[in-house]
Amino acid sequence: MRLLTHNMLSSNIKGVTNGFPLKIEAEKVVEKEVDMNTDFLKNIFSKIEWKPFVEAAKTLGFSELPEDADSSLLDSHEFLTKFHHALLEIHLEEGALVCPETERKFPVSKGIPNMLLHEDEV
Amino acid sequence: MAARPELQAPPEIFYDQSEARKYTSSSRIIDIQAKLSERALELLALPDDGVPRLLLDIGCGSGLSGETLSENGHQWIGLDISEAMLDVAVEREVEGDLLLADMGQGLGFRAGVIDGAISISAVQWLCNADKSSHEPRLRLKAFFGSLYRSLARGARAVLQVYPQNVAQRELILGSAMRAGFAGGVVVDYPHSSKSRKEYLVLTCGPPSLNAAVPNAKGEDGMSCSEDDSSGDEENQTVTISDRNRPRKKRKLDKKSKGKDWVLRKKEQLRRKGSSVPADTKYTARKRKSRF
Numbered sequence: 001m002r003l004l005t006h007n008m009l010s011s012n013i014k015g016v017t018n019g020f021p022l023k024i025e026a027e028k029v030v031e032k033e034v035d036m037n038t039d040f041l042k043n044i045f046s047k048i049e050w051k052p053f054v055e056a057a058k059t060l061g062f063s064e065l066p067e068d069a070d071s072s073l074l075d076s077h078e079f080l081t082k083f084h085h086a087l088l089e090i091h092l093e094e095g096a097l098v099c100p101e102t103e104r105k106f107p108v109s110k111g112i113p114n115m116l117l118h119e120d121e122v
Numbered sequence: 123m124a125a126r127p128e129l130q131a132p133p134e135i136f137y138d139q140s141e142a143r144k145y146t147s148s149s150r151i152i153d154i155q156a157k158l159s160e161r162a163l164e165l166l167a168l169p170d171d172g173v174p175r176l177l178l179d180i181g182c183g184s185g186l187s188g189e190t191l192s193e194n195g196h197q198w199i200g201l202d203i204s205e206a207m208l209d210v211a212v213e214r215e216v217e218g219d220l221l222l223a224d225m226g227q228g229l230g231f232r233a234g235v236i237d238g239a240i241s242i243s244a245v246q247w248l249c250n251a252d253k254s255s256h257e258p259r260l261r262l263k264a265f266f267g268s269l270y271r272s273l274a275r276g277a278r279a280v281l282q283v284y285p286q287n288v289a290q291r292e293l294i295l296g297s298a299m300r301a302g303f304a305g306g307v308v309v310d311y312p313h314s315s316k317s318r319k320e321y322l323v324l325t326c327g328p329p330s331l332n333a334a335v336p337n338a339k340g341e342d343g344m345s346c347s348e349d350d351s352s353g354d355e356e357n358q359t360v361t362i363s364d365r366n367r368p369r370k371k372r373k374l375d376k377k378s379k380g381k382d383w384v385l386r387k388k389e390q391l392r393r394k395g396s397s398v399p400a401d402t403k404y405t406a407r408k409r410k411s412r413f
């Protein structure tokens with residue numbers, strides 16, 4: 001799972017009012033290179049919750065993102081390169097996502113978060 | 123003919139390792155998944171600006187459908203309830219992110235962040251109650267409600283489905299409409315029992331003026347008639363599309379006058395006092411031609 005997905009995911013447990021952002025427990029992180037597409041980055045930027053994104057990247061060992069970002073940065077190649085790397089190239093391979101309200105853990109294995117709920121959580 | 127998979131076992135059991143294998147070994151399955159997902163992507167009608175979008179693949183399975191999204195440059199998140207299917211997707215090194223999740227429990231995404239969703243042959247699974255706690259209506263409601271919330275306004279979801287019967291189609295479509303979606307059903311190859319394929323084309327928010335939006339017919343916007351003879355010129359190309367043949371209205375079969383006609387005739391005869399067989403479900407049914 002990449003941080004793109006982490007930034008969109010929220011805990012879906014019944015009764016939870018603010019399930020975003022899920023905390024990350026990282027056991028294994030891998031990096032995979034992908035081609036950079038600036039159109040995609042510029043388009044998705046407005047949908048990214050920046051603070052949680054920066055926090056998540058740090059948890060996965062990448063701390064080069066600026067603490068604050070606005071769309072004027074999208075003209076900077078240096079910024080785009082970092083944004084691209086953090087968003088699409090770092091994968092949480094093993095570990096867990098943790099619901100911020102209930103502390104319920106969603107295990108991540110082989111890069112796949114298990115988001116299945118128990119019957120009493122639906 | 124083999125029984126419908128939905129009637130054999132819950133999806134996470136049916137799509138076991140050996141079933142999942144077929145998604146790497148059967149060229150027929152691979153070919154079908156590719157065709158269906160290409161068509162679904164086409165029906166999504168994303169802006170033609172070359173910008174890659176963030177899409178969902180619901181019931182992404184082995185990632186064949188997702189590969190179509192990647193080939194077209196898009197980023198995607200796939201979710202599926204079957205671990206065995208997702209394992210195949212991992213093996214295939216798909217470019218999208220994968221989630222083990224049950225769409226019937228609702229999708230856990232933030233509001234308005236997804237640019238479009240496709241689903242290939244998966245949503246009809248929600249019509250089955252595989253556990254005592256499963257109530258198809260509630261699961262469909264959770265699914266469509268959460269899908270609606272996660273989509274950006276004006277975004278579309280294109281769901282290729284195999285409803286078992288009319289009631290299931292209505293159940294699925296009705297749940298989508300109650301969640302706020304506008305849209306209807308697009309049927310490809312409606313005249314072929316083998317290649318006939320149904321796509322629910324749903325738009326989040328008010329229906330756009332885009333001519334490609336399949337206009338739903340009927341006052342509640344729910345029932346999209348698939349009956350050719352009722353299609354008026356404005357609605358027909360969008361509600362139903364037949365990619366094979368030029369459209370023509372269904373010709374009235376000269377020999378059979380239809381059930382209504384038979385029932386009316388019988389009523390007339392009854393009023394005249396003749397003895398007429400009772401009306402049953404067999405009345406005016408199609409009969410095999412004999413030689």
Ligand SMILES: C[S@@+](CC[C@H](N)C(=O)[O-])C[C@H]1O[C@@H](n2cnc3c(N)ncnc32)[C@H](O)[C@@H]1O
Binds near residue numbers: 225242
């Ligand atoms: C015909 S397969 C589609 C395969 C996929 N398009 C591919 O490229 O491999 C249908 C998929 O829907 C999934 N499915 C069925 N019910 C589901 C549910 N409630 N939630 C998530 N996925 C489900 C099945 O596990 C299966 O992988």
